[in-house]
Amino acid sequence: xxxxxxxxxxxxxxxxxxxxxxxxxxxxxxxxxxxxxxxxxxxxxxxxxxxxxxxxxxxxxxxxxxxxxxxxxxxxxxxxxxxxxxxxxxxxxxxxxxxxxxxxxxxxxxxxxxxxxxxxxxxxxxxxxxxxxxxxxxxxxxxxxxxxxxxxxxxxxxxxxxxxxxxxxxxxxxxxxxxxxxxxxxxxxxxxxxxxxxxxxxxxxxxxxxxxxxxxxxxxxxxxxxxxxxxxxxxxxxxxxxxxxxxxxxxxxxxxxxxxxxxxxxxxxxxxxxxxxxxxxxxxxxxxxxxxxxxxxxxxxxxxxxxxxxxxxxxxxxxxxxxxxxxxxxxxxxxxxxxxxxxxxxxxxxxxxxxxxxxxxxxxxxxxxxxxxxxxxxxxxxxxxxxxxxxxxxxxxxxxxxxxxxxxxxx
Amino acid sequence: xxxxxxxxxxxxxxxxxxxxxxxxxxxxxxxxxxxxxxxxxxxxxxxxxxxxxxxxxxxxxxxxxxxxxxxxxxxxxxxxxxxxxxxxxxxxxxxxxxxxxxxxxxxxxxxxxxxxxxxxxxxxxxxxxxxxxxxxxxxxxxxxxxxxxxxxxxxxxxxxxxxxxxxxxxxxxxxxxxxxxxxxxxxxxxxxxxxxxxxxxxxxxxxxxxxxxxxxxxxxxxxxxxxxxxxxxxxxxxxxxxxxxxxxxxxxxxxxxxxxxxxxxxxxxxxxxxxxxxxxxxxxxxxxxxxxxxxxxxxxxxxxxxxxxxxxxxxxxx
Numbered sequence: 012x013x014x015x016x017x018x019x020x021x022x023x024x025x026x027x028x029x030x031x032x033x034x035x036x037x038x039x040x041x042x043x044x045x046x047x048x049x050x051x052x053x054x055x056x057x058x059x060x061x062x063x064x065x066x067x068x069x070x071x072x073x074x075x076x077x078x079x080x081x082x083x084x085x086x087x088x089x090x091x092x093x094x095x096x097x098x099x100x101x102x103x104x105x106x107x108x109x110x111x112x113x114x115x116x117x118x119x120x121x122x123x124x125x126x127x128x129x130x131x132x133x134x135x136x137x138x139x140x141x142x143x144x145x146x147x148x149x150x151x152x153x154x155x156x157x158x159x160x161x162x163x164x165x166x167x168x169x170x171x172x173x174x175x176x177x178x179x180x181x182x183x184x185x186x187x188x189x190x191x192x193x194x195x196x197x198x199x200x201x202x203x204x205x206x207x208x209x210x211x212x213x214x215x216x217x218x219x220x221x222x223x224x225x226x227x228x229x230x231x232x233x234x235x236x237x238x239x240x241x242x243x244x245x246x247x248x249x250x251x252x253x254x255x256x257x258x259x260x261x262x263x264x265x266x267x268x269x270x271x272x273x274x275x276x277x278x279x280x281x282x283x284x285x286x287x288x289x290x291x292x293x294x295x296x297x298x299x300x301x302x303x304x305x306x307x308x309x310x311x312x313x314x315x316x317x318x319x320x321x322x323x324x325x326x327x328x329x330x331x332x333x334x335x336x337x338x339x340x341x342x343x344x345x346x347x348x349x350x351x352x353x354x355x356x357x358x359x360x361x362x363x364x365x366x367x368x369x370x371x372x373x374x375x376x377x378x379x380x381x382x383x384x385x386x387x388x389x390x391x392x393x394x395x396x397x398x399x400x401x402x403x404x405x406x407x408x409x410x411x412x413x414x415x416x417x418x419x420x421x422x
Numbered sequence: 423x424x425x426x427x428x429x430x431x432x433x434x435x436x437x438x439x440x441x442x443x444x445x446x447x448x449x450x451x452x453x454x455x456x457x458x459x460x461x462x463x464x465x466x467x468x469x470x471x472x473x474x475x476x477x478x479x480x481x482x483x484x485x486x487x488x489x490x491x492x493x494x495x496x497x498x499x500x501x502x503x504x505x506x507x508x509x510x511x512x513x514x515x516x517x518x519x520x521x522x523x524x525x526x527x528x529x530x531x532x533x534x535x536x537x538x539x540x541x542x543x544x545x546x547x548x549x550x551x552x553x554x555x556x557x558x559x560x561x562x563x564x565x566x567x568x569x570x571x572x573x574x575x576x577x578x579x580x581x582x583x584x585x586x587x588x589x590x591x592x593x594x595x596x597x598x599x600x601x602x603x604x605x606x607x608x609x610x611x612x613x614x615x616x617x618x619x620x621x622x623x624x625x626x627x628x629x630x631x632x633x634x635x636x637x638x639x640x641x642x643x644x645x646x647x648x649x650x651x652x653x654x655x656x657x658x659x660x661x662x663x664x665x666x667x668x669x670x671x672x673x674x675x676x677x678x679x680x681x682x683x684x685x686x687x688x689x690x691x692x693x694x695x696x697x698x699x700x701x702x703x704x705x706x707x708x709x710x711x712x713x714x715x716x717x718x719x720x721x722x723x724x725x726x727x728x729x730x731x732x733x734x735x736x737x738x739x740x
Contacts, residue, residue: 020725027721078556079655212710238709245558245653248440249693250709256433269558273653280567280578301560303490 050396053174057154057374060132064367067106070095070354071126071157073119073146074138076111079243079269082297083341084114084138087160089334090344091135094351096333100359103369107351112137114267115242116145116213123149131155132371133354133380135347140164141213143179150178154373156380158182158354160347163189163291163314164218168397178377180398182346182353182389184405186215189290189314190222192407193263196312197288198230200422203260208237209250209274211266211292219265219290227263235259244270247277255281267292272301279305286310296340299415306412310420313342317408317419318389326388339417349387353380429701431574437693443581443650445689446588450643451666452673452681453595454636460612460676461632464532467539468519470663471546472512472637476644477654478550479511480504481559489562497564505645512641515546516633525626543663551656558655561648584646591642592682595635599678608632612676661713668720674730683731691719 062068072091074084088109095105108129112118119142126134127149134150134157137143143162147170150157159167159181167179197203206227210216216239224234235257238250254262262278262285264271271293278287287309294311302309318327326348327338338344357379362371384393384402391402410417451473458466483504484492492500523542527535569578577585599605610618611628619625647662648654669688673680692712699705699715707715723731 023725024722079558081555081557240709243655243657245651245658246444248443249437249696249712252433252436252440252693255436256430272558272560273651276563276652280580301558303563305563 050175051173052177053151055154055177055374055377056152057372057377060130060371060373061365062103062369062371064102064369067104068100068358068362068369068371069106069108069129069131070351071122071129071131071134071136071155072107072109073112073122073126073134073136073142073157074109075114075118076109078113080114080139080267082268082295083161083292083343084111086334086336086341086344087136087138087347089336090160090330090347091351093330093333094348095355098355100355100362101364101369103362105355105358112139112142112146114139114142116141118142119144119146120149122146127153127155132358132373133157133376135160135350135354137162138343139213140167140215140218143167144170144214147176147179151176154178154377156180156354156373156377158350158380160350161291161343162215164214165222166214166218168399175397180380180394180400182350182387182392182400183343184314184400186219186222186290186314188405189312189407190219191226192409193288193290193312194223194226194230194232196310196409196422197261197263197286198227198232200420201261201286201288201310203232203286205233205235205257205259206261206263207235207254207257207259208263208265209247209254210237210239210264211270212239212241215267215292216265220263223263223265240266240270242267242270245273247274250274251277251281254278254285259285261286261288264289264293268295268298268301271298275302275309276305288312290314291342294342294410294417296337299412299417307414309412311410311412311417313408313410314405315342315346315389315408316406318345320388320390322386323388345387345389349385349389349392352387353383353385353392356385357383429697432576434694434697435574436576437697438690439575439577439581441690441693442585442686443689444692445686446585447643447647447650447662447685448666448669448688449682449685450588450591450639450646451662452669452685453592453639453678455667455670456673456675456678456681457608457632457636459670460678461608461615461629462524462535464524464535465539465667466524466633466636467536467663467667468523468542468546469516469636469640470659470661470666471543472516472519472659473640473644473647473662474550474654474656474659475515475546476508476512476637476641477648477658478559478644479641480508480645481561481648481654483507484562484564490564492562492564497566500564501645501649505642508645509638509641512637512644513634516637516640517630520630520633525629543659547656547659549656554656556656558653561652561654563652565649580650584650587642587646591639595639596678598635604628604631665716668716672720672723672730674732677730677732680730680732687731688716688719692716695719 076084092107095107098105110122110125112122119137123146138161140162144166156178163186210220289311291313299306330338360379361375362369381394393402395401409420454469487500523538524535565580569576607623607628615625669684670681673684
């Protein structure tokens with residue numbers, strides 16, 4: 012009897028192992044990473060939207076409006092609202108419909124569903140790349156163009172299955188630019204020959220990780236190891252021990268300030284002097300507020316220059332006056348203002364009055380947005396076939412935290 | 423992803439200390455699960471939230487006492503104060519939960535209090551998330567930094583404090599259960615509530631005492647967690663709660679030494695265990711694998727030893 016029980020338990024274990032193996036295969040990422048070549052679009056389901064007289068034209072916004080990353084999403088939302096404020100198109104006002112997507116893939120998809128049900132004609136966002144990747148198919152199917160002011164990952168413009176999304180554009184720049192610039196800065200300017208990577212497992216974190224790693228190794232640097240984490244993780248002790256053991260010159264963090272804050276506190280408790288470099292997800296006043304003295308000396312980058320132009324100054328003054336939020340407290344507010352402006356200008360051009368209604372052909376709207384060339388608050392904006400902003404010069408700016416402030420590093 | 427590290431002795435001892443630290447927190451919370459199960463045969467799924475409430479109360483106390491501006495020997499007093507406030511908050515929450523959500527269902531089918539517990543858990547979690555607009559709070563960074571070394575072992579002050587105070591709390595609890603009249607009453611109710619009440623034990627009162635003791639442990643764990651990881655949020659109780667429940671089951675639910683041992687086994691499996699697996703050729707498990715390892719361990723142990731490590735039917739039950 013005992014033998015039989017032993018055998019059946021063993022059989023169960025085998026079954027479990029087999030299931031685990033099948034699952035592992037099912038979860039494996041698709042590695043067909045397309046990196047260039049011709050652009051072929053999928054089929055976008057463009058429709059025509061009719062707006063009754065007296066009704067507003069609805070523009071959607073999708074970004075984190077609660078939770079840890081509210082500090083990114085809210086300033087961007089205010090910029091979008093500012094761009095739409097007091098604007099009218101043929102007698103119709105513009106209403107910004109905001110949905111909280113929590114910066115997550117699930118949230119991005121459900122915000123898209125809600126916005127599409129609300130009848131928006133175009134969307135600013137999603138803010139985070141993880142949400143963008145999850146929501147792209149829905150916007151494409153509905154034929155609703157969405158312009159992200161802040162999604163920097165590689166994946167949105169180079170989707171897995173090769174077909175580029177016609178309805179996606181962005182006013183910021185890809186991590187294919189930010190990653191290599193960070194790598195060069197780490198290797199050449201800071202003289203860091205070895206690095207350890209800590210990354211968020213979402214589309215943004217993994218994309219930035221890959222971009223940095225590739226460029227850093229090309230520079231001649233050595234990656235000593237990498238560890239991923241899920242959002243909301245607070246226990247980084249085991250990761251810190253691994254880093255301590257590898258003893259790198261620099262720790263590269265591809266993620267958001269919400270996890271960079273506990274991470275750097277735990278890192279600094281054990282390694283006071285190792286250099287720390289992060290990207291746009293960390294460069295936020297919230298990071299300095301949360302990490303306090305442990306943030307001192309940290310290096311951060313943004314995929315944009317430090318704006319100095321007249322248009323930025325005008326926008327910044329207006330933004331601070333209207334919202335009470337500092338223009339550089341959180342990145343991408345100028346990009347968001349521009350994204351909304353691009354959309355509103357295009358609506359102005361394609362919207363037509365017919366039988367007392369306002370008719371907007373979403374295919375024409377998409378075409379008009381793609382054709383945009385403007386001098387925005389964040390510089391020149393012009394899109395290529397993938398939806399990438401190719402308008403302006405795109406230097407990456409670098410900062411170091413000094414006495415509780417981000418100080419630009421001029422190179 | 424994970425290139426060959428020159429795994430030194432100090433690396434392993436560091437990971438061992440990390441495992442003990444996390445394990446201590448799991449063990450402290452696990453005690454609440456196991457004691458309640460012992461007397462009520464019920465899983466108190468709201469216990470993770472009792473831990474969370476303790477952590478928030480401790481945070482509030484520290485902020486009121488001066489937060490980051492505290493310095494010098496006052497810090498020790500402030501931490502002690504925070505622990506007391508946290509214990510008080512956890513205990514009152516737990517007593518209220520028991521009175522409102524569990525006692526009315528004492529004689530209902532066994533699934534009813536379980537569902538009620540899940541409901542309380544979700545209610546409390548979202549209440550705090552709502553109040554904090556789901557954002558993290560950062561514990562004042564006041565614990566002195568630095569470490570002690572002994573041979574290959576290096577342990578930071580905070581880790582030492584955390585492990586020592588959890589062990590002290592567990593020893594205290596064990597003494598209460600084994601040496602006092604109160605403890606004898608708890609053991610009697612765990613053994614057989616009907617007989618215990620016939621012998622003059624006030625069963626309801628004893629059950630409340632069990633909730634109080636478990637919640638006090640969770641409150642301490644909440645402050646230790648906050649001081650150590652420094653980030654707390656409304657949803658923080660969920661994962662440690664599930665892990666501690668796992669630890670309790672691992673050790674043999676109902677057994678107090680089992681819960682303690684289960685906590686440490688789980689903490690070590692997540693940290694040292696993962697690195698040991700990474701030593702195998704071709705294996706590289708990232709940080710995200712820790713939960714997979716923890717729960718695989720649980721399933722495997724339960725297949726071979728369904729009653730857990732400390733599987734004894736009676737004597738050690740509380």
